[in-house]
Amino acid sequence: MRAPRLTATVAILAALAVGNVINTRLDVNTEQLHPVAEEGRIGKVTHLTYGDVEVTDVRPAEYVAPRFGDDLSPKAGGVFVLVSVKVTATREPTLFLSAYLEDSRGRRYRAASKANCAINVDGGTGIPVYALFCFDVAPQALAGLRFELSRGNLIYSTLNGDHLADVDLGISDADEASWRDTDAVYLAETTSLEPFELQEVTLDQVPS
Amino acid sequence: MRGFVARRSGTQRLGAVAAVLVVLSAPFGGWRSASDAEVVPLALDQRLDLGPFYLTIDSVKQVTELPPVLEEDPTSRYLVIKTTVTNHSDRAESATLAEAAFAGDHIGILPWPDREDAQLRVYGVDDAVELPAGEFINPDVTYHLAFVLRQEPDTDLEALTLAVRGYVFQEVDPQTLDPDRWVLDEDPIAEGHVPIEVGS
Numbered sequence: 001m002r003a004p005r006l007t008a009t010v011a012i013l014a015a016l017a018v019g020n021v022i023n024t025r026l027d028v029n030t031e032q033l034h035p036v037a038e039e040g041r042i043g044k045v046t047h048l049t050y051g052d053v054e055v056t057d058v059r060p061a062e063y064v065a066p067r068f069g070d071d072l073s074p075k076a077g078g079v080f081v082l083v084s085v086k087v088t089a090t091r092e093p094t095l096f097l098s099a100y101l102e103d104s105r106g107r108r109y110r111a112a113s114k115a116n117c118a119i120n121v122d123g124g125t126g127i128p129v130y131a132l133f134c135f136d137v138a139p140q141a142l143a144g145l146r147f148e149l150s151r152g153n154l155i156y157s158t159l160n161g162d163h164l165a166d167v168d169l170g171i172s173d174a175d176e177a178s179w180r181d182t183d184a185v186y187l188a189e190t191t192s193l194e195p196f197e198l199q200e201v202t203l204d205q206v207p208s
Numbered sequence: 209m210r211g212f213v214a215r216r217s218g219t220q221r222l223g224a225v226a227a228v229l230v231v232l233s234a235p236f237g238g239w240r241s242a243s244d245a246e247v248v249p250l251a252l253d254q255r256l257d258l259g260p261f262y263l264t265i266d267s268v269k270q271v272t273e274l275p276p277v278l279e280e281d282p283t284s285r286y287l288v289i290k291t292t293v294t295n296h297s298d299r300a301e302s303a304t305l306a307e308a309a310f311a312g313d314h315i316g317i318l319p320w321p322d323r324e325d326a327q328l329r330v331y332g333v334d335d336a337v338e339l340p341a342g343e344f345i346n347p348d349v350t351y352h353l354a355f356v357l358r359q360e361p362d363t364d365l366e367a368l369t370l371a372v373r374g375y376v377f378q379e380v381d382p383q384t385l386d387p388d389r390w391v392l393d394e395d396p397i398a399e400g401h402v403p404i405e406v407g408s
Contacts, residue, residue, distance in 0.1 A: 013228070020382050063335070072276070075335040077351040109346040110300040114337055138348035 053165035060179035104144035132189035139180035259375035316363030371399035
């Protein structure tokens with residue numbers, strides 16, 4: 001009676017140990033499938049299987065002022081990179097959930113919540129949506145930045161296998177040198193069904 | 209084998225099972241050292257490596273108001289911990305990692321009037337903007353942040369101590385399958401009393 005019990009106990013413990021080795025050593029948690037990048041550049045439409053993405057403008061700012069209310073204007077820790085985008089879902093209503101910048105070293109930058117700009121874009125089929133994304137980027141990482149937009153979610157790794165717009169923002173070394181000292185202030189925008197022009201203001205002009 | 213086991217006493221069998229369990233706990237982290245790091249005395253202008261962030265406490269001040277964001281409240285004081293925080297990792301990390309790193313003793317903490325909790329509030333020193341919940345700090349970006357708590361007016365500031373804890377990067381978590389996350393250390397990196405300036 002004791003032998004089967006001992007055998008079962010040893011078998012269970014061995015199975016746990018083997019399971020742990022499989023889980024930790026065989027890299028089962030690593031992303032196996034990368035997103036399919038569709039390269040583009042500023043001012044040109046990037047066609048994805050489910051939508052069109054066009055970066056229409058990119059510029060630096062030190063502050064992004066709130067459009068309404070008496071909120072204070074957030075200041076960038078580095079430099080705010082303001083990316084204006086026109087997005088059109090082409091097959092079905094689509095939530096473009098994942099928008100981020102990637103630098104020349106492959107590091108990803110998230111949009112700044114405190115800037116009160118767009119975080120994602122929700123579009124009806126065939127209806128262009130205009131959005132402004134605001135990223136706080138270290139001054140030494142500006143040159144070579146790329147804007148990436150897709151349906152998936154960066155947090156939950158659902159970018160896997162998704163078609164992703166990968167747009168070169170055309171920021172040169174010379175741009176980086178001048179952008180890092182910017183003192184520009186723009187009013188925040190989120191998403192709109194109408195095209196918008198960014199409004200440069202002084203901090204004194206901000207609604208209070 | 210059966211005879212060998214049968215001849216052992218109950219205590220010996222129990223000891224053998226315990227030894228086997230200790231051996232088998234090795235891949236689960238059972239043999240990992242608890243904490244070898246030495247806790248250093250906390251000081252102003254001391255750069256601490258939390259894991260994802262460098263954090264330096266620039267000043268600690270008790271004030272009655274913090275314009276333009278916090279009005280004077282006769283029933284409390286505000287303890288303002290001004291810091292410099294830099295994300296030195298290669299990915300965007302949640303600002304709450306910096307907030308959660310703080311602990312303290314004899315701080316006389318009070319809940320906020322408009323909230324039930326007594327958590328720290330986090331403001332940008334350069335713009336006075338309260339950092340939204342879920343904000344991320346991008347790689348290499350530095351923020352000057354003020355961590356603010358509401359405290360009892362008669363808090364003994366000489367007895368007040370602060371502690372800063374760091375994080376361990378957990379590539380794989382066999383229990384939750386939640387990989388690549390920062391786990392808060394139980395022991396602080398630095399703790400102690402720092403000079404607290406009292407202002408109006």
